[in-house]
Amino acid sequence: MDFGLAFSFVFKDPNWLKKIAIISLVALIPILGQIVVFGWALQISKRVMNHDPNPLPDLDFGGDLTRGFMGIVISFVYTLPITLFSGIISFFSAVLENSGGDETAVAIFSIVSICLGLFSFIFGLIVGLLLPAALTRYLEKESIGAAFDFVEVFKKVQLNLGTYFIVLLGTIVAGFIAPLGLIACVIGVMLTYT
Numbered sequence: 225m226d227f228g229l230a231f232s233f234v235f236k237d238p239n240w241l242k243k244i245a246i247i248s249l250v251a252l253i254p255i256l257g258q259i260v261v262f263g264w265a266l267q268i269s270k271r272v273m274n275h276d277p278n279p280l281p282d283l284d285f286g287g288d289l290t291r292g293f294m295g296i297v298i299s300f301v302y303t304l305p306i307t308l309f310s311g312i313i314s315f316f317s318a319v320l321e322n323s324g325g326d327e328t329a330v331a332i333f334s335i336v337s338i339c340l341g342l343f344s345f346i347f348g349l350i351v352g353l354l355l356p357a358a359l360t361r362y363l364e365k366e367s368i369g370a371a372f373d374f375v376e377v378f379k380k381v382q383l384n385l386g387t388y389f390i391v392l393l394g395t396i397v398a399g400f401i402a403p404l405g406l407i408a409c410v411i412g413v414m415l416t417y418t
Contacts, residue, residue: 247261266363267287269360273363273364306347309343309344356391358372360380361373
């Protein structure tokens, strides 16, 4: 796997500046723009899977919107259990606040929260491995049902565990690095106006 290509393929397209400018403008559209950008990114993934020498696609607003919406539905279904556990923890937290500080309730809530938090963490790691495989299945078969064929999704992860683990680590690292730009911007603004 050529990881350097992941950062340089954009510049190999002769019209890369125009394509990036158009998708950047689309990204400014509230809600729909984000869905279209996600669909466009999925189209790039599909072209890379098919070994297309020019993986940077032109914007296909309708197709990218549909693809992005399907990707969001798949992501939502895969992350639904984590969302439910977070809701349960929030519910118990609200009940605890209204219990008047009963020590028994605090102890029970703490134990339940720790257990649900650990389960959510472990399940989050599993989803982090399965979701890219599910999206890949969707792109391969062009059917949302393929993303929910859990046996095939598990097989895909087992066959390429190292690759999916690297994707998971890259996602985690990107999640830590992405806010640094905002932090630098805020610090710059603060230093400018002080």
